[in-house]
Amino acid sequence: MQQPLPLPSRLASLAERPFTVAMAQQMGINQQQLRSAIRRGQIRNLVRGVYASVHVGDDVELRCAAVKVALAAQPEALVFGQTAAWLYGVLPGSPAAGVSWTRSGGGYAPRDVRELFGVKVTTPLRTAIDLADKLPKDHAVALWDAFFREHGVTRGQVLSELPRFNRGQMAATLRSCLVLTDGRSESFAESLLRLAWLRGPLPTPTPGLVHRVGQMRIRIALGLAEQEYGVTLSGASQPAEIAALRGAGWGVVELGARQVEVAKPETLTRMLVGEYHRTLLARVTRGSA
Numbered sequence: 001m002q003q004p005l006p007l008p009s010r011l012a013s014l015a016e017r018p019f020t021v022a023m024a025q026q027m028g029i030n031q032q033q034l035r036s037a038i039r040r041g042q043i044r045n046l047v048r049g050v051y052a053s054v055h056v057g058d059d060v061e062l063r064c065a066a067v068k069v070a071l072a073a074q075p076e077a078l079v080f081g082q083t084a085a086w087l088y089g090v091l092p093g094s095p096a097a098g099v100s101w102t103r104s105g106g107g108y109a110p111r112d113v114r115e116l117f118g119v120k121v122t123t124p125l126r127t128a129i130d131l132a133d134k135l136p137k138d139h140a141v142a143l144w145d146a147f148f149r150e151h152g153v154t155r156g157q158v159l160s161e162l163p164r165f166n167r168g169q170m171a172a173t174l175r176s177c178l179v180l181t182d183g184r185s186e187s188f189a190e191s192l193l194r195l196a197w198l199r200g201p202l203p204t205p206t207p208g209l210v211h212r213v214g215q216m217r218i219r220i221a222l223g224l225a226e227q228e229y230g231v232t233l234s235g236a237s238q239p240a241e242i243a244a245l246r247g248a249g250w251g252v253v254e255l256g257a258r259q260v261e262v263a264k265p266e267t268l269t270r271m272l273v274g275e276y277h278r279t280l281l282a283r284v285t286r287g288s289a
Contacts, residue, residue, distance in 0.1 A: 007042050007053065008033070015053035018046055018066040047083070048098040063087050064117035070099045071119075077101040078113060078120045081134065084127040087116060090146035092188050092261070124151035129161060133173045138265055141180045142191035149183035184208040189233055189257035190221045196260075196268035197222055197231070202276055205231075213244040220245075220252075229279060231272065233257050251279035 007015060011029050024034055034051070037043040043051050046066035056062060064087060071077045081100035085091040104113075104120060112126040122130065128147045132140050147153040158178050162171055180198075184207035185191040194207055209223025209230065218241045220230035229251045232242070237254075245252050253275045260268060 007037060011037060011043075012053065015043055015051065016056060018050050018052050018062070018069045020049055020051070020069060023069075024051075045094065047095055060087060060089060061117050063089075064119045067099055067119050071101060074101065074103075076104045076120075078104050078106055078108065078122070080106075080108075080122045080127065081130055084122045085131060085143055087119070087121055088124055088127065088147070088151060090143050090150065090188075125153050125157050125161065128153055128177075129158070129165065129174060132177050133170060137176075138192055138195045141177050141195060142185075142188045144177050144181040145183055145185050145191040146188070148181055149186070155181075182207055185221070186236075187233070187257065189260040190236075192265075192268070193221060193231065193233070193255070193260050193272075196263075196265055197272050199265070200269045200273040202273060203227065211245065211250075213241075213248050216241060216244055218245060227251075227280070229276065231255065231275070233260070251283060253279065 008029075010027050011024070011033065014024060014027055014029070021031060021034065025031075034043065038045070038051070042054060044054050046052055046063065047070050050066045050070050052062065052066065067079055067083065067087065071079075079087065079099065079101050082091055083095045083100040086093075086095045102108075108122065108126065112122055113120060114123050115121070121127075124147045128144050131143055134140070135143070144153075155178060158174060162174060165171055165174060180195065182191075182194065185194050186208060190207070194205070197205055203224055205222040205224055207222060209220045209225060211218050211220060211223065211225065211230075218237060221232045221236060223230040228249055230245070231253045232255075234254050234256045236257075242252055242254065253272075255271075263271070
């Protein structure tokens, strides 16, 4: 892969931390120069109107710094929703719609709020609750998986909050997300894969099933140990691991993470059902030959 060209010195110095167009102009860098650097892959957009060098690592501290720059005129802002999920690292991509924020308070209780690298943000628990009815169901559950897996949110915590949200359909939505949440799925794509599987007429799988072949301990995104069948994401397992599973008699289907993320839920379910039955039919055909 071709490396981006080096930035002009003034822009390179500025882009070591998040910056805005106005900050660039103050250093004598015009919009045409900035757009050119973005086109060449030297500068990336973090949140709407805030940029940084592609060479700067992406972590929670950098994301918080970007949000602070975006909200510089709003020192009392409280970040919530998809922006909060992005700060916690559970939302793929960037919050392209801009930073979601409200004025401090904004209907949130003190226990709903924390400070993260100088940014006031809703807690992982409250962020999960806020997004339960703001996203497509599968995407909301995928975020819940990540909050459970990476940020210590528990079923007990969610249940303890239900009385606060016992209005309209919100409590039912939270219970529905809770039933489907499973932190054993290790990525957004794995969560979508699991939910698509569960919608189909298929045996109940084990997320993150670990199977041993010789000295190899192989993790499978969705596995059926009894049927010796699994689905994994390309790149999540090494080619040698897939070969070892197949050599041991397993039926293994590989799907790309992006393929899973962009597929319509019903299309993905049909694909999984079809692959499962094709694999079993091929196994029966070989056995009767």
